[in-house]
Amino acid sequence: MKTINLTSKSDVIGATASALCLVHCVATPFLFVVQAGVVSVGEGRPQWWGILDLVFLVISFFAIVWTNKTTAKRWVGFALWICWLLLAFVVFNEKLSLIPLVEEAVYIPALGLIFFHIYNRKYCQCGQKNCCADT
Template identity: 55%
Template sequence: MNILQLTSKSDVIGISASTLCLIHCIATPFLFVAQAELLGGTESHPFWWGLLDIAFLLVSYFAVWWSASNTTKTWVPYALWISWGFLSLIVLNEKFELMRLPEQLIYIPTVCLIIFHLYNRKYHDCSEEQCELDKN
């Protein structure tokens, strides 16, 4: 398997993880409102639901790491890491309740990760030898 195939797969994994994370973030308020109505106003959520945030963050970390270390575009690694860093800060802030942030803020880095992985997947079209030449 050559470098291009692995990078393309890491971008697909990154796109998938970010998209699932986005769906998770959009669905959460609706699911908990429905659950609260069914349970008579309690605002608890299952423990495993909160672990999904960390799982998406870990999967996206490895996808960003692999894509960023194997891209030929010099700005893409910075864009991926800044987006992932912003996402991780928001998720960790939500877990530890460090400061009050709007819930919708999480959509920005998530959508950015999807866009940057899509861009990297589309424009990372070099042969293995050409990739090595571009990096030097």
């Protein structure tokens, strides 16, 4: 039986989870408008929809852990962590209403995660012809 090496796929997993998170965030207002037109009584949003934020955060966390084990550039790992921390802050801030932030604030760290995972996959994997050693 063939085992899947998640470490070698961490950038694909991370970029995909971040992209799905971004789609989730962009789609939310549209889904609520549609829901408001269909249902006039009930909760504002389904509970499972809010849990998706946390699922994406957990998947992204492990993707960054695995990516940091294989990247040839330490700054890419730091950039991924900074983006993840910003994303986690925005998500938890939205859930706890700590400080007022625009809804679109979540887009910046999500796009950062996507960019740095793709960048790392393309340019910073040792063993590839484009291996970028730390300089």
